Amino acid sequence: MIMPATIRDVAKSLGLSITTVSRALDGYPDVSESTRERVIKAAHEMGYIPNRAARQLRRRRTDTIGYISPTGMSRFSESFSSEFIAGLTDEAAENNYDLLITSASAGRSQEQETYRRWVSTHRVDGFVINRVHRKDWRIRYLAEQQIPFASFERSTDPVEYASIHVEAHESVSNLVSYLAKQNRTRIAFIGGPEFLTIHNDRIDGYRSGLAENHLPEDPAFVVLSDLTSSGGYQAAKRLLKASNPPDAIICINDETAYGVLHAAREAHRNVGTDLAVTGFDGIENSIYAQPSLTTLDQPVYKIARQLVSMVLAEINGTTLTVKEVVIKPTLRIRDSTHVIPA
Amino acid sequence: MIMPATIRDVAKSLGLSITTVSRALDGYPDVSESTRERVIKAAHEMGYIPNRAARQLRRRRTDTIGYISPTGMSRFSESFSSEFIAGLTDEAAENNYDLLITSASAGRSQEQETYRRWVSTHRVDGFVINRVHRKDWRIRYLAEQQIPFASFERSTDPVEYASIHVEAHESVSNLVSYLAKQNRTRIAFIGGPEFLTIHNDRIDGYRSGLAENHLPEDPAFVVLSDLTSSGGYQAAKRLLKASNPPDAIICINDETAYGVLHAAREAHRNVGTDLAVTGFDGIENSIYAQPSLTTLDQPVYKIARQLVSMVLAEINGTTLTVKEVVIKPTLRIRDSTHVIPA
DNA sequence: TTGTAGGCGTTATCAA
DNA sequence: TTGATAACGCCTACAA
Numbered sequence: 001m002i003m004p005a006t007i008r009d010v011a012k013s014l015g016l017s018i019t020t021v022s023r024a025l026d027g028y029p030d031v032s033e034s035t036r037e038r039v040i041k042a043a044h045e046m047g048y049i050p051n052r053a054a055r056q057l058r059r060r061r062t063d064t065i066g067y068i069s070p071t072g073m074s075r076f077s078e079s080f081s082s083e084f085i086a087g088l089t090d091e092a093a094e095n096n097y098d099l100l101i102t103s104a105s106a107g108r109s110q111e112q113e114t115y116r117r118w119v120s121t122h123r124v125d126g127f128v129i130n131r132v133h134r135k136d137w138r139i140r141y142l143a144e145q146q147i148p149f150a151s152f153e154r155s156t157d158p159v160e161y162a163s164i165h166v167e168a169h170e171s172v173s174n175l176v177s178y179l180a181k182q183n184r185t186r187i188a189f190i191g192g193p194e195f196l197t198i199h200n201d202r203i204d205g206y207r208s209g210l211a212e213n214h215l216p217e218d219p220a221f222v223v224l225s226d227l228t229s230s231g232g233y234q235a236a237k238r239l240l241k242a243s244n245p246p247d248a249i250i251c252i253n254d255e256t257a258y259g260v261l262h263a264a265r266e267a268h269r270n271v272g273t274d275l276a277v278t279g280f281d282g283i284e285n286s287i288y289a290q291p292s293l294t295t296l297d298q299p300v301y302k303i304a305r306q307l308v309s310m311v312l313a314e315i316n317g318t319t320l321t322v323k324e325v326v327i328k329p330t331l332r333i334r335d336s337t338h339v340i341p342a
Numbered sequence: 343m344i345m346p347a348t349i350r351d352v353a354k355s356l357g358l359s360i361t362t363v364s365r366a367l368d369g370y371p372d373v374s375e376s377t378r379e380r381v382i383k384a385a386h387e388m389g390y391i392p393n394r395a396a397r398q399l400r401r402r403r404t405d406t407i408g409y410i411s412p413t414g415m416s417r418f419s420e421s422f423s424s425e426f427i428a429g430l431t432d433e434a435a436e437n438n439y440d441l442l443i444t445s446a447s448a449g450r451s452q453e454q455e456t457y458r459r460w461v462s463t464h465r466v467d468g469f470v471i472n473r474v475h476r477k478d479w480r481i482r483y484l485a486e487q488q489i490p491f492a493s494f495e496r497s498t499d500p501v502e503y504a505s506i507h508v509e510a511h512e513s514v515s516n517l518v519s520y521l522a523k524q525n526r527t528r529i530a531f532i533g534g535p536e537f538l539t540i541h542n543d544r545i546d547g548y549r550s551g552l553a554e555n556h557l558p559e560d561p562a563f564v565v566l567s568d569l570t571s572s573g574g575y576q577a578a579k580r581l582l583k584a585s586n587p588p589d590a591i592i593c594i595n596d597e598t599a600y601g602v603l604h605a606a607r608e609a610h611r612n613v614g615t616d617l618a619v620t621g622f623d624g625i626e627n628s629i630y631a632q633p634s635l636t637t638l639d640q641p642v643y644k645i646a647r648q649l650v651s652m653v654l655a656e657i658n659g660t661t662l663t664v665k666e667v668v669i670k671p672t673l674r675i676r677d678s679t680h681v682i683p684a
Numbered sequence: 685t686t687g688t689a690g691g692c693g694t695t696a697t698c699a700a
Numbered sequence: 701t702t703g704a705t706a707a708c709g710c711c712t713a714c715a716a
Contacts, residue, residue: 006692006693006694007693007694007695008693018693018694018695019695019696022694022695022696023695026695050693050694051692051693051694053692053693053694054692054693054694054695055693055694055695056694057692057693057694057695058693058694058695058696059694059695
């Protein structure tokens with residue numbers, strides 16, 4: 001195995017001390033511009049890359065961010081995950097950070113143990129958290145341990161932390177109004193597990209929307225599901241075989257909506273006219289659904305990147321101007337709610 | 343931040359040298375049993391965990407295995423990925439290894455760059471490779487660079503490497519025979535991209551099966567798709583609207599089969615009687631499909647674990663007794679091929 | 685069976 | 701503006 005160049009090799013080749021080389025490369029101000037240029041050039045030519053282990057040992061940092069992907073019931077779709085992970089990795093890599101990923105069943109002891117192990121062994125400098133619960137153990141734990149982290153969506157736990165929130169209340173409410181303007185009056189909602197933040201946000205928006213449009217809320221029109229397409233399929237089947245079925249179904253996410261589309265097809269309902277269906281996520285292939293899916297699009301990749309940059313800021317002690325970022329999703333109107341004139 | 347105990351702390355607390363502590367914990371034979379016991383006890387009590395960076399620096403190893411998850415066209419299903427990643431992580435963790443994961447579009451320059459970067463910066467000690475192509479750049483590259491790796495499925499590249507292969511030729515051939523015994527004579531096959539190893543294995547098995555049962559091969563009955571359920575849906579739609587449609591469809595994987603089930607429902611075909619449908623993977627919820635899906639089940643979690651243990655063996659220079667492991671999938675017969683007596 | 689001491693490659697302190 | 705030197709925590713010849 002060929003040994004990579006060390007900082008010593010670079011220093012020797014220039015007749016400089018390793019101290020100077022180190023500082024030139026790290027951008028310290030107390031080094032002359034001409035020297036810095038020579039150093040950077042030589043380092044590049046020799047293919048010098050600082051040894052991570054040595055740097056970590058000395059700096060007492062791991063240059064690594066952790067992401068424990070929640071699996072099990074109510075998982076995210078593959079395209080959500082891969083976009084999210086791509087965003088995390090790209091932002092981390094650009095800042096010379098690694099991303100340590102593992103998956104663990106959400107809420108199970110396995111998950112807790114992993115967090116605890118990574119924290120107690122200083123395995124990572126910070127965390128990104130996804131799929132937040134209304135009361136979230138992870139958030140309380142990390143805050144208490146004073147470990148930097150940023151989360152996608154917020155819990156109700158009374159602690160301060162960095163987060164990105166996708167506005168849902170108003171957006172879903174507007175979605176209801178949009179459907180009401182199509183003279184739809186029997187609008188149903190298929191949600192997720194009640195402990196999820198996103199469920200609460202979105203169902204609240206649904207209720208506001210109904211109220212705003214003077215539509216009564218029928219308890220039979222609210223179904224809890226599990227964010228999967230098969231869950232959505234089952235839920236829709238139940239809704240559609242009622243004596244007075246809905247003429248619109250708002251789904252908590254795109255996956256659920258996929259299942260609804262299948263159920264609608266089975267029930268010979270004409271999606272777009274007979275029955276409007278909407279999702280939430282804007283996952284890549286929602287446009288290829290049959291028919292294409294109206295959805296509230298959230299920029300997953302961008303969100304992931306920003307979460308990493310927020311954690312990095314926390315790690316570096318930079319004070320964030322905004323700790324609670326709010327993003328508005330984009331309504332993408334497609335055929336699943338589009339009444340084609342007869 | 344509280345500093346974790348170091349080996350020095352442990353040594354001091356026992357009045358021993360750090361050398362002895364180090365060797366006692368690493369299981370060297372030249373340390374008395376009584377001393378070893380004392381050391382282990384004290385280390386445990388003090389919550390001593392060796393500092394990774396220091397150990398890596400000294401040993402010149404990263405104790406990390408890399409996995410670059412291929413994304414983009416023809417991606418695996420979420421449940422495949424999470425089972426696979428769980429297997430990798432668990433086996434790695436048990437051996438005190440980390441798993442560095444990222445995702446990159448398969449075959450794109452982004453993927454190549456990531457491999458090159460991780461190799462050239464000695465970022466990982468070895469790789470696990472998934473979704474192998476018939477001719478696979480990654481395999482040639484890693485073999486050439488002499489980086490330890492193990493792959494799920496094999497390419498045709500003439501290099502030697504550790505791998506796990508799930509037998510498909512005979513299994514799929516037997517599957518054809520099973521369907522033929524139900525007096526099905528018009529058996530179709532929906533495959534994946536031709537460059538994938540699994541496509542070639544499985545379609546070969548399909549062809550052997552046809553030959554063995556003296557069934558003609560109809561080119562119109564072989565459709566290439568992309569391993570996704572929407573791909574399977576499109577392919578099945580085409581197959582089913584033919585003037586003389588198939589009475590059985592063998593799919594390259596479960597995801598594809600899901601799409602086929604939907605298409606069959608749309609076409610009012612009675613799956614199980616009119617039309618048999620089979621998958622390959624045995625992903626967790628294949629049993630919940632409507633109807634439940636007959637499939638060739640491969641133990642993804644176990645395979646992932648074994649891949650890691652193979653890489654570790656390579657890294658440690660242990661000679662593997664078997665470099666090319668072959669696993670037979672289990673045929674799970676369910677309702678999608680089960681003719682319910684009238 | 686145990687201890688001494690040197691060094692892995694880097695950054696940080698201090699002096700020049 | 702630069703350099704000598706001491707850590708960071710661990711492993712491992714080699715010596716005792």
